[in-house]
Structures are given as structure tokens and as C-alpha cells.
Amino acid sequence: MKLTEVYYEMPVEVSPEQAWEVINRYGDVGDINGVLKSSKAVNGSANEGSLGADRMCVIPNGKKDILVWEKIIDFKEGSHLTYDVYQWENFPLNKMHNTFGVKVKGGKTYIYQRSKYxxxxxxxxxxxxxxxxGGAREALTGFKHFLETGQARVDPKVLKKQYRAV
Structure with missing residues (x-):
């Protein structure tokens, strides 16, 4: 099956280790990133990312929230995690993998998201x-804002105005 790919990255003014600490908040990412209505670790998984970790997320989408169940299928500590969206409701999905990661380019820390769907x-x-x-940009902007200010769950519309040039 041919998958379409979307990639987005942005610089953050923190160390790679600090960025990874937040990116790796897999189960409870909804507590910090306002792009999600909620998230929770499921099936006995911890909140930290690890190979096989499982979560459920609620994504606001007008009258019907999108529900997704995701499992980490590739994990490299300090670098990236990739999860498979294995179940969903209220979205026309056939297949999806998302990777969130941290890298250093030219001495600057970047966070990124790669989606194949x-x-x-x-x-x-x-x-x-x-x-x-646009959804990838929103998610990364939520992480960036939390990393640089400590403010959690800021409305993505507010962040879009604040971070126009990123």
C-alpha cells in the first residue's frame, strides 16, 4: 500500500535532552499539548514511551471527536519514537504511522513529526x-510552547498567531 508522507520540523530553544523528555511523554501528552482533547496510556503501558507502549487519544474535530489508538513500533531513546495508529473512529483512515523526534542541526535543537498515511x-x-x-505544525507548536514557556494546553489557534513564522 502506497502511503503519503508529511514532514514538519521546527527549532526549539532547549537542549536535545529537554526536548526528548517532552516528546517522550507518550501516554499523557494530552496533559501538555492542547492539540489533543485528552490522552491516556492503555493496556498497562506507562506514560513514557517505549517499544510496544499503547495509548488512546481524543482529537477535537467539531461535533464528533476523532478517537485513535496507537502503539509504538520503533523507539530510539533520545532520538525518536514511531507509532502505528491501529484503531480509529470518526476519521477516514486506512493506515497511519507517525514519528516524533529530536535532532540537532547546525548546533540548534529541532523537534519533528513525520506522518505516513x-x-x-x-x-x-x-x-x-x-x-x-497543518496538524503536524499545530502539534509541534504545542510542544515548542510548552518547552520554552512551561505553559501547557494552550489553544492551538492562539499558538498559530503567536508562532506565525515558525
């Missing part, structure tokens, strides 16, 4: 690419 029907994958790229 296919929607149902398949032609929606290209049509929705801009929306999914």
Missing part, C-alpha cells in the same frame, strides 16, 4: 495532505 478512499490522501501538515 493512507485515507479511505485513497484519493483523499493527497487532498488532505495540507490539513495533515
Amino acid at each position: 493512507r485515507l479511505k478512499p485513497g484519493f483523499l490522501s493527497g487532498i488532505m495532505k495540507g490539513k495533515l501538515r
Whole structure:
């Protein structure tokens, strides 16, 4: 199955270790990032990311929230985690993998998100690419704001105005 890819990265004014500490808050990421309505570790998983860690997230989407269940399928401590979205409700998904990570470029710390997905029907994958790229930007902006200010769960619309150039 051919997957469409979206990639977004942004600089953060913290060390790579500090950035990873937040990116690796897998189960309770909804406590810090306002792009989610909520999140929780499930099936006995801890809040920290690790291979096989499982979570459920609620994403606000108008009248019907999107529900997703996700499991980490690739994990490199201090670098990245990749999860498979294995179950969903209220979104036309066929397959999705997301990677969140930290890297250093030119002496600066960057956080990034890479999404590979296919929607149902398949032609929606290209049509929705801009929306999914915007979602990646929103998620990273929420992390950036938390990392640099300590403020959690700020409305993504507020952050969009504040971080226009990022």
C-alpha cells in the first residue's frame, strides 16, 4: 500500500535532552499539548514511551471527536519514537504511522513529526495532505510552547498567531 508522507520540523530553544523528555511523554501528552482533547496510556503501558507502549487519544474535530489508538513500533531513546495508529473512529483512515523526534542541526535543537498515511478512499490522501501538515505544525507548536514557556494546553489557534513564522 502506497502511503503519503508529511514532514514538519521546527527549532526549539532547549537542549536535545529537554526536548526528548517532552516528546517522550507518550501516554499523557494530552496533559501538555492542547492539540489533543485528552490522552491516556492503555493496556498497562506507562506514560513514557517505549517499544510496544499503547495509548488512546481524543482529537477535537467539531461535533464528533476523532478517537485513535496507537502503539509504538520503533523507539530510539533520545532520538525518536514511531507509532502505528491501529484503531480509529470518526476519521477516514486506512493506515497511519507517525514519528516524533529530536535532532540537532547546525548546533540548534529541532523537534519533528513525520506522518505516513493512507485515507479511505485513497484519493483523499493527497487532498488532505495540507490539513495533515497543518496538524503536524499545530502539534509541534504545542510542544515548542510548552518547552520554552512551561505553559501547557494552550489553544492551538492562539499558538498559530503567536508562532506565525515558525
